[in-house]
């Protein structure tokens with residue numbers, strides 16, 4: 001005996017009037033904004049277009065990218081060191097790391113920036129005996145910017161790296177110790193490579209945040225994108241236009257980084273729930289190692 | 300040189316106020332297969348982990364080949380060893396864990412090669428040759444390039460045994476090496492261990508595989524509540540236990 005399949009349901013779908021209404025409101029609001037900005041006589045749009053590709057702007061972009069790259073690299077290295085210190089059995093190292101985080105995360109990066117730049121006010125010279133130089137010679141705006149951003153970033157990276165290290169099964173450390181690995185080798189060869197999958201995605205976010213944070217160095221005139229845009233604009237009475245130029249370039253750079261970041265995130269999210277080891281994961285680590293050491297290239 | 304590999308004299312171990320080992324006395328001879336039986340929580344793993352100083356002994360003396368583990372005796376005082384010295388002691392003692400603990404970011408081959416290269420300073424070519432031979436010995440020559448996540452539990456455990464053997468240990472510690480395995484995979488791991496025993500490796504094995512203990516062990520020790528209740532040959536301890544606690548334990552697992 002067979003039962004005829006029941007008739008497919010043809011229900012009247014819920015009408016999302018609310019959605020349509022909000023969409024209309026948003027379109028009107030955005031349209032009005034664009035209209036008022038676009039037709040605003042106070043903004044010389046042709047100037048924005050002309051200045052978008054000025055050499056000063058490109059110089060600024062170079063500085064911004066350099067600051068981002070260098071301070072991230074230094075911040076990551078610092079973060080790894082501080083995280084390992086934080087998790088070590090040595091109470092002195094633990095306290096130093098905790099104190100560092102307390103200070104550098106507890107004060108605004110803008111204030112830190114200005115303090116490093118003005119170090120010459122309190123320490124006119126740095127060095128020992130005859131080996132000393134004037135602080136102001138030693139710490140250029142770029143140097144102060146790099147120092148401040150890297151030291152600040154190290155504090156934030158510490159927490160990220162620490163989370164990564166703690167995510168690795170303690171059995172891994174035990175197995176390494178049982179084989180006779182020292183603490184340092186266990187960390188470098190066993191724990192950190194596995195912590196990468198947890199460390200890499202948020203580090204991508206840090207890069208994007210850092211790119212934008214570098215604009216703060218305009219406070220000490222470090223010639224980054226924003227400083228250059230500001231200086232040029234104030235000279236030529238086109239400040240607002242130059243702000244828009246800066247926005248354009250920041251947005252372009254963060255868009256590229258965000259795309260890279262979401263790819264990276266997808267790659268590392270693969271198999272993160274299953275066994276702590278997939279071929280894909282191994283390959284990623286393999287690549288990281290290849291990038292790092294020439295000897296790995298032959299693999 | 301005596302033929303004693305491991306000597307425990309009144310070994311105590313406490314975690315805080317909880318005393319887990321309450322005076323263990325035993326001797327493991329060179330080339331001996333030594334099986335530790337006992338109910339959960341009796342301190343078997345803790346004792347095994349004391350032997351390579353993954354746990355520190357809190358009282359008594361524990362030595363391997365006459366050398367105290369983790370401490371140096373100067374006069375009548377014990378000095379803690381430096382991490383470097385402890386690592387050196389561990390190099391000669393292989394350990395196999397219940398949960399394998401293979402390095403998931405390395406292939407089977409790399410798992411076996413890394414410690415000889417990075418710890419013993421063996422050349423890459425030599426480490427590779429040796430690792431391939433060891434993986435062949437545990438029956439995994441076709442899986443050398445697989446990551447642990449691609450291997451079955453039994454295969455992972457065999458890689459773990461090969462990894463430990465690659466350091467050429469004089470003593471192997473096994474902590475319930477088959478307890479995390481599906482029943483049909485237990486045999487392949489026990490077979491590798493039997494081979495190892497036949498070749499004369501000194502082995503201390505914590506296990507619930509009574510059949511394995513009866514067949515392979517030279518000495519069987521029954522532990523309960525942090526003390527050795529009974530020790531002897533398999534035929535004495537397993538087939539003819541003297542103590543009620545041993546009897547009741549065996550009646551549950553047999």
Ligand SMILES: Nc1ncnc2c1ncn2[C@@H]1O[C@H](COP(=O)(O)OP(=O)(O)OP(=O)(O)O)[C@@H](O)[C@H]1O
Pocket residue numbers: 314317319337338339340341342343344345346
């Ligand atoms: N790190 C630790 N801190 C506190 N207590 C611990 C620790 N490790 C083990 N113990 C305790 O010591 C006792 C013995 O543990 P152990 O793991 O040695 O037993 P076992 O005989 O190996 O048991 P099983 O058969 O379940 O593995 C248990 O009560 C356990 O809770």
Ligand SMILES: [Mg+2]
Pocket residue numbers: 343344345474475
């Ligand atoms: Mg145990």
